[in-house]
Amino acid sequence: MQIYLPIAEASIDIFLLLLLGGGVGFLSGLFGVGGGFLMTPLLIFIGIPPAVAVGSGAAQNIASSISGVVAHMRKGNVDFRMGGVLLAGGIVGSTLGVQIFAVLRSLGQVEFFISIAYVVVLGIVGGLMLIETVNTLRKRWQNKRSGAAPVRRKLHEHIWLHGLPLKMRFPHSKLYISALAPFGIGAIVGMLSALLGVGGGFIMVPAMIYLLGMPTVVVIGTSLFQIVFVSANVTYLQAWQVQTVDIALAVLLLIGGVVGAQFGARFGAKLRGESLRGLLALIVLSVAIKLFVDLVIPPEDVYSIVVRTAETPAP
Amino acid sequence: MKRILLLLGLLCAALAPQQARAQALVADLSSHLIAITAGFAGTELLLFGATEGEGDVVVLVRGPDSDVAVRRKARVAGIWLNTETLSFANVPSYYRVASSKPLDEIVTPALRQRHQIGSDFLRLTPSRDADAIALAAFRAGLVRNKEKLGLYDPEPGRVAFLGPRLFRTRIVFPASVPTGAYTVEVLLVQNGQVIAAQSTPMFVSKIGVGAEIYDFAHVHAAWYGLIAILIAVIAGWSAGLIFRKS
Numbered sequence: 001m002q003i004y005l006p007i008a009e010a011s012i013d014i015f016l017l018l019l020l021g022g023g024v025g026f027l028s029g030l031f032g033v034g035g036g037f038l039m040t041p042l043l044i045f046i047g048i049p050p051a052v053a054v055g056s057g058a059a060q061n062i063a064s065s066i067s068g069v070v071a072h073m074r075k076g077n078v079d080f081r082m083g084g085v086l087l088a089g090g091i092v093g094s095t096l097g098v099q100i101f102a103v104l105r106s107l108g109q110v111e112f113f114i115s116i117a118y119v120v121v122l123g124i125v126g127g128l129m130l131i132e133t134v135n136t137l138r139k140r141w142q143n144k145r146s147g148a149a150p151v152r153r154k155l156h157e158h159i160w161l162h163g164l165p166l167k168m169r170f171p172h173s174k175l176y177i178s179a180l181a182p183f184g185i186g187a188i189v190g191m192l193s194a195l196l197g198v199g200g201g202f203i204m205v206p207a208m209i210y211l212l213g214m215p216t217v218v219v220i221g222t223s224l225f226q227i228v229f230v231s232a233n234v235t236y237l238q239a240w241q242v243q244t245v246d247i248a249l250a251v252l253l254l255i256g257g258v259v260g261a262q263f264g265a266r267f268g269a270k271l272r273g274e275s276l277r278g279l280l281a282l283i284v285l286s287v288a289i290k291l292f293v294d295l296v297i298p299p300e301d302v303y304s305i306v307v308r309t310a311e312t313p314a315p
Numbered sequence: 316m317k318r319i320l321l322l323l324g325l326l327c328a329a330l331a332p333q334q335a336r337a338q339a340l341v342a343d344l345s346s347h348l349i350a351i352t353a354g355f356a357g358t359e360l361l362l363f364g365a366t367e368g369e370g371d372v373v374v375l376v377r378g379p380d381s382d383v384a385v386r387r388k389a390r391v392a393g394i395w396l397n398t399e400t401l402s403f404a405n406v407p408s409y410y411r412v413a414s415s416k417p418l419d420e421i422v423t424p425a426l427r428q429r430h431q432i433g434s435d436f437l438r439l440t441p442s443r444d445a446d447a448i449a450l451a452a453f454r455a456g457l458v459r460n461k462e463k464l465g466l467y468d469p470e471p472g473r474v475a476f477l478g479p480r481l482f483r484t485r486i487v488f489p490a491s492v493p494t495g496a497y498t499v500e501v502l503l504v505q506n507g508q509v510i511a512a513q514s515t516p517m518f519v520s521k522i523g524v525g526a527e528i529y530d531f532a533h534v535h536a537a538w539y540g541l542i543a544i545l546i547a548v549i550a551g552w553s554a555g556l557i558f559r560k561s
Contacts, residue, residue, distance in 0.1 A: 002356035002490065006525035007532055011356050011490030062547040067555020108386050112396045232544045239540030243532050247543045248525075251550055258554035295394045301463075302389070303456025304397070307408065307493075308382040 007246035008052040014252065016046065021256025028064070028257070029264025030271075031280045032220070034199035034227065036061055037122060039253065040114070041287060048249070050111050054101070055244035056253075057197030058234040063254045064261070065199060065224045065231070072221025079172035079218045083225040085179050086204075089186025090193070090230035097194025098237040105242065108306065112295070117196055119292045125202055126284030133278040161211055173214045173222075181212060186226060194234045199227040202284075339367045339511035342482075342501040347515070349488060350522040357465075357490040360517075362499065363483040370505040371414065371421045372474045372482050373432060378409030378466070378519070379495030382442075385453045385460075401453040402442035408493035410434060410461070413472030413484045423507050430502065430509065434458045434467050465489035494519045 003014040020042055028035030036057050043053035072078050104110045164178035185207045189200035204223045208214045214222070239245040268276060342364025349358055362374060383406040386397040412433055414421065427436045439457070441450060461467040466489065474484040486499075496518055503511040521529055532539040 002354060004351060004353055004355045004490065004525055006521070006528040009491065009529075059543050059547045062544060063551030063554070066548055066551035070552070070555070108384065108397045108400060112394075116394070232547075235544050235547070236537075236540035239532065239543055240537045243536055243539075245532070245540065245543050247546055248528065250543070250547060254547075254550050254554065258551075258558060262558050295396075297395075298390075299388055299395050301456065301459060302387055302395075303453065303460060304386050304388070305457055305460040306384045306386065308384060308402075 003248075003252075005048075005246050005249050007244065008048050008056075008249055010047055010049075012046065012048070017249070017252045018256040020046070021253035022260035023256075024253075025064075025257035025260025026264040026267075027260075027280075027283065029261030029266075030268040031264075031276060032268070033280070034061055034064060034201045035257070036198035036200075037118070037196070037202060037284070038287060040197040041118060041291060043249075044111075044114070048246075049244075050114055051101070051105060051238075051242060051244040052246050052249070054114070054195070054197035055235070055238035055242070056246045056249045058193065058231045058238060059245050059247060059250035060253050060257070061193075061197075061199040061231040062228055062235060063250065064257055065227045069221065069224045069228050072224060075221070077218050077221035078225050079170060079214070079222045080225070081168075082170045082173050082175075082182055082212075082214065082218075083222045085168070085182040086186035086189075086222070086226040087229050089183035089188075090190035090226055091233055093187035093190030093192075094194040094230050094234050095190075095237060096187075097191040098234065098241060100191075101195055101238075102242060114196060115291050115295055117192070119288050119295070121192065121196070121203070122284050122288035123292075125206075126281050126288055128206075129277055129281035130285065133274055133281060136274050137278075159211070162213075173212075173218055175213065177212065185211065186230075189226075190230045190233075193227075193230050194237070199231060201227060340372075340501060340503045340513050341365050342499075342513050342515065344486075344499060344515060344517060347517050349492065349517070349519040351492070351494065351519065351525065352523045353525050355490060357488055357492070359485050359487045361483060361485055362501070363481070364501060364513075365480045366482065366503055366511075367480075368505075370503045370510060371416050372476075373415075373418070373422065373430075373502040373504055374411075374413040374472070374474055374484055374486075375430070375432065375498075375500040375502070376409065376411040376486055376517075377407045377498050377500070378493050379407075379497070380405050381408050381493070382406065383457060385457045387453070387456065401445055401450070403454070403457060404440040404442065406439055406457065407437065408495070409466045409488070409497065410437065411468050411472060411486055413474050413486070415474040415476055415482060418471055421504050421507070426504075426507060426509065430500075432502075433471065434461075464491055466491070466493075488519070492519055494521055 001014050002011045004011045024035040024039050040053050040057050044050050104113050161181040162177035164180040166179045167176060168179040169176050189204045192198055193200050201223050205219055208219045208223060209216060235245055342362060345361040382402055382404050384400050384402045387399045388395045389398040418433060422432055427433055431437050439454060458467055462469045472484055474482050476482045496516060499515045499517055501513045502509045
């Protein structure tokens with residue numbers, strides 16, 4: 001059954017959208033990530049204009065993160081002070097990102113930029129995750145052989161990032177570090193959110209653990225807290241400035257997404273942490289490789305067209 | 316002065332040969348409105364009509380004109396990216412030709428030029444000067460992309476004659492058909508000359524919820540953004556509640 005998406009101006013099979021939402025939702029439930037990094041490329045692949053895929057993806061990120069935030073808030077797992085600083089950075093980064101997006105759109109380089117940014121970001125994140133997994137597995141195998149107890153990691157290490165000016169106390173996270181560090185991380189993630197339609201949890205969570213040294217228990221709740229507000233900012237700005245938020249598309253993806261996420265979470269409980277991480281690393285890397293190959297192989301047609309309607313005058 | 320002109324006009328009309336006037340060709344569409352609703356997945360219209368006397372029929376369907384930027388990719392450091400752009404004005408967003416006989420048998424290139432019969436004969440205006448070869452390549456790229464979207468037809472359609480007088484043809488519109496005012500032109504061609512022509516308007520508009528969402532998103536963009544956030548929050552929250560209980 002076809003449905004005509006009003007903003008994307010494309011007619012897409014409704015079951016395909018539900019299936020896509022369900023599939024990505026399953027993976028996000030399985031791995032505990034938002035799944036935006038899979039959703040945006042897949043939407044572009046099925047014929048949604050890239051700008052609409054990014055804008056609607058942001059709206060869907062709000063929806064898929066909101067109930068998580070509320071649950072974590074009830075359990076007291078949100079560091080509001082840290083979240084606030086991350087959010088301030090996120091608002092600055094995402095606002096800047098939306099402007100960059102508009103410029104790229106007028107230059108005709110949006111598709112290229114989205115692809116290359118995905119290749120770089122997913123390549124790095126996927127690669128690091130894979131290395132980490134391989135190291136863990138190797139260490140465990142060595143420990144099993146030698147019978148030594150696993151080495152305990154320190155609570156957190158002080159790195160140069162923490163020593164920057166504007167030191168601030170974050171009692172909930174038991175940290176006394178420069179506010180510029182979370183602000184900068186928030187800004188980078190916010191910019192990626194605006195440019196790529198991702199929530200950015202897959203970057204923020206490792207950054208919070210390894211760079212900021214936050215306790216794991218508050219990391220997920222705090223990152224979701226930031227994601228909800230940054231995604232809301234992206235949704236608002238994209239809708240206002242370039243009219244690329246298709247709410248019908250977002251809601252359809254969400255319906256598939258919440259159902260898929262439930263199954264994913266149940267299935268994920270049966271898998272071990274390292275296998276999960278290894279699997280996610282492989283998925284992330286294969287998306288990056290697919291996008292990279294598309295950039296390198298000769299296109300089917302070197303000519304492409306963009307219709308400039310009456311409302312958007314040619315630059 | 317006006318009265319004299321009117322008189323002159325009437326005189327001319329009276330002197331014109333009777334059979335070559337409006338009645339030489341009559342045509343109409345099965346519908347003059349294509350409504351894009353939530354379930355729209357493309358449609359087709361039937362154009363039918365009758366001719367008086369001998370001749371071949373050429374049907375031209377044109378969607379509203381737009382400006383189109385054509386971009387060419389080139390390999391830069393091993394990666395394919397858009398490097399050159401050429402814009403064209405007066406590009407019909409939708410364009411179809413159908414004829415009762417192969418076009419080169421019934422119309423001369425000069426006539427095709429004048430009436431813009433066939434996508435090679437569309438008068439597209441490039442935004443800047445470019446050498447003839449590049450221009451032709453960009454133009455061909457534009458037409459090829461439009462064909463891929465189903466908005467232009469690689470092969471002219473067929474107008475079928477039912478007996479000596481009656482004719483009909485189908486006009487296909489894909490799901491991505493642009494909205495706006497269309498013109499359907501029917502030409503009666505005899506010995507390489509257009510002896511009668513009729514133009515019929517047709518409209519493609521978005522109807523229903525989808526149209527309202529689109530209008531709202533473009534007219535009240537800021538409000539649309541806020542409402543989109545609200546819908547996302549409510550949808551996400553209620554989905555969370557449903558699954559927590561079960």
